[in-house]
Amino acid sequence: MAQLLTWLLLPLSWLYAGVAAIRNWLYDIGWKKSEAFAVPLLNVGNLRVGGTGKTPHVAWLVAELLRQGHRPAILSRGYGRQTTGPRLATAADSAATIGDEPWQYFQQFSPAAVPVAVAEARRLGVRLLLAAHPEITVIVLDDAYQHRAVQPALNLLLTELVRPFYTDHVLPAGRLRESRAGARRADVVITTKCPPDLPETTRAAVAQYIRRYARPAALVLFSSYRYGPPLPLTPETPPCPAPPAAALLTGIAQPGPLRDYLESQGYRIEVHADFPDHHAFQPADLEKLRAQWQPGWPIFTTAKDATRLQAPALQAALRGLPLYIIPIETAFLADGAVQLRQRLPAPPALNL
Template identity: 60%
Template sequence: MPSWYSYLLLPLSWLYAAVMAGRNWLYAQGWKGSTAFPEVPVLSVGNLRVGGTGKTPHVAWLVEWLLRQGQQPALLSRGYGRRTRGYRLAQPSDTAATLGDEPLQQFRHFRGLVPVAVSEDRVAGIRHLLQREPAPTAVVLDDAYQHRRLQPAFNMLLTEQQRPFYSDEVLPTGRLRESRRGAGRADVVIITKCDPQLSATQQRDIRQHVLRYARPEVPVLFSCYDYGRPVPVPGTAAPEQPGLEVLLLTGIAQPEPLLHYLEAAGYHVRHHARFPDHHVFQLRELRALATQLRPGQCVLTTQKDAARLMEPTLAASMANLPVFYIPIEVRFLADGAARLAALLTPYFPPHAVV
């Protein structure tokens, strides 16, 4: 937005920041209740900024790490964008409309082996999960950093290299949900979507900026994305492999890293149909996309977008489109994965392994 417009919004940002600071102070003083679950480690993955910071692939990394340790994790999300209310445990019949696109993506990614649930009230959601047999040995919270009614055992704060929280402002001037001081609740800060060649000097500079707001002893780690081979979206007319002439379809907050990867990998993106984060795709939009396709071309999208494209109302149109999604995995720079594992391991002593 223009700089003059940002100045006009500053009083609103100060007011919003003051309200959030007051709320956080009430929780810190114990005047507003916050529920902990000593019987199970609750691990929260969140951010200070509105929009994509890479939570979904980092949640998947964390769940996969827990599985490798012999744990039985469960995943709990608010279920942003769903048309249902209350607690809901994911089932094979669920769609993005009933569960939310990100929980549905995780449920399909783990093929139903990890319980995935949604609930606006995370405390109630955890209580429901703990009633399951067998009960989970860990609960991973997706996007719950500002859900102060719940006190997690471990707080992972994510922020992008290109849009770090320490260079941003509170809404509506900037994109922060609360002031930068909110980083003080983090047990680890992860700088996401990094350049894989990020130098030690650059890492040190970023770490110094983060530690102006986080606690001095908090580790600052760095991660990047590894993109996998295109995967055909079920129910579409995708061939075995896409050609290099592609159309890109995205409904995510930050599609630029994917676009840069595709161009670097040799794909020729002839058209980019770009929509807002969590966009609910419409038949007319898919028909418009189909008119852009030329013989030999296909459509590439993200795994999160693919979850929404598989809605029953879109099935007929999707059956005629050759669509692939690009899987994403998180990779930590240097010894970041080992350092994060060392932080998490004390919550899972050997006798607790099932």
């Protein structure tokens, strides 16, 4: 039935893809302008709607740029926020005012004084960042692969191992925002959410498919997730209980890898409160979870979900529920990290 529906929707997909192709062509020939800036823009994006792992890859880039001596900033659209227009993140903000992912970046990188901004029109966001922080040497764009009004110095395209762009179709028959040919704009293609021990033969086969669409000079890399020990959501949360029984609370696009990891650690997920990506948690959601939860079970969640769970309106509903954040980091397979570092712009002091 699903395959039949895909075939029936293909004419609409061709129409959608055609409109996107015309738009890209207008940028390619210069009829629509891409604005360049005095500092390099590093774009992390995808062709597919839904989670491909952009947030941990943005975090990896920012941490690496800091290590190299850069003064990076982060710019996102701020999906799901209750505000509009360009906005610099401050300690007075929240997931509601700037979006869950930007708020996560702000919390993670504020000790390193990394500015975070949100803007639907990225060029306005870049201008805001540079005006407020002239010390910035590089800006990392979160999810701007189709936002061609700004000109990136490095385009990083992410695609999931289990849902690669080269097997997918354009909306509505599939989940692609534009045709597979969009991969040709990428300088780096990263296949994400791979097993850490993914065989070299499998990597070679995937790379061969990717190179049917990517430019010959594009890097093809592979990454996996590295999970950290559970962190209590609040200082009052007791130490995390040992396996087996546990609950899981998520509002992300692809919770499967996290659930697989927890089960590999010996936890038996008795209840999974699984909500759509960027879900705005309500007290009723947590009360329903409480009704299914049993004392002694840890409740695991993600750092992205934790930003929304910190909303003041949820604190009464959260009282007494032991929530633990499972940190996620990007780890590159083989020498992928070394290859990517070589593509990053050098800090101004190191330029010859």
